[in-house]
Amino acid sequence: MELKRAAEGDKGFQKVFAFLRDRLLAGSLKPGDRLISERELASQLGVSRPLVREALRALTMLGIVEIRDRIGTVVTRPDISVLNDFFTFALAQQADMLDDVMQARVAIECQAIRLACERAGIADFERLQRALAKIEETIDEADAGGMADFEFHRAIVLASRSETLTVLHNSVAGLLTRSHRSRRELVQSFPSMKTYLIDDHRRIFEAVVARDPERADATLRKHFEIGDEYRRRAVVGEKEGRKASR
Numbered sequence: 001m002e003l004k005r006a007a008e009g010d011k012g013f014q015k016v017f018a019f020l021r022d023r024l025l026a027g028s029l030k031p032g033d034r035l036i037s038e039r040e041l042a043s044q045l046g047v048s049r050p051l052v053r054e055a056l057r058a059l060t061m062l063g064i065v066e067i068r069d070r071i072g073t074v075v076t077r078p079d080i081s082v083l084n085d086f087f088t089f090a091l092a093q094q095a096d097m098l099d100d101v102m103q104a105r106v107a108i109e110c111q112a113i114r115l116a117c118e119r120a121g122i123a124d125f126e127r128l129q130r131a132l133a134k135i136e137e138t139i140d141e142a143d144a145g146g147m148a149d150f151e152f153h154r155a156i157v158l159a160s161r162s163e164t165l166t167v168l169h170n171s172v173a174g175l176l177t178r179s180h181r182s183r184r185e186l187v188q189s190f191p192s193m194k195t196y197l198i199d200d201h202r203r204i205f206e207a208v209v210a211r212d213p214e215r216a217d218a219t220l221r222k223h224f225e226i227g228d229e230y231r232r233r234a235v236v237g238e239k240e241g242r243k244a245s246r
């Protein structure tokens, strides 16, 4: 009995969801439009009213509709920033996801930098330049340094002027900021790494200013690879010189 009711509930939800999805995709329902009443919806779809109400409540949580007092159910404009929380939550559940997330980040940033070469304006160049200066200033600090690095990469993605790439980047990069900090701690044991870090970010910046997508993409890709290489070396315990252990 319970099982049957649950199955019926699933079906009811699917029906309500499909009803809305079809109309939203077809454009006959737009953000701001009011839905037909629960009663009408129930009879049209052949499901009970409580089921319709439940399904609408679930759609409210997804940010697809909004239930307004005395007005009824209104279609809202979906906010893609919910993806951010979704990714962070979903990915945080899997311990070995970090490398995989890193791959996604490479894909997002390399496409973003190509677009940035075409689309970046003065404000974007200025943001990149500020981030670059911050990287230099904070090179001896693990926390602030990691943050400056993140800001630089975020500035690249913002310069792509792609809202979707920005949201995707925020969601995966947010997850990576945890590992950034520990990576920057490792960097402190590699004096040559500091010079490299500053120079490499400058090379990326220059490629964007030159509006050269091939060079920008290649430089950024290498930046990620070398970052990985240093991390590997640090993990196996290699260190430079004697002043290293700090």
Ligand SMILES: [Zn+2]
Residues within 6 Å of the ligand: 149, 152, 153, 201, 223
């Ligand atoms: Zn970087």
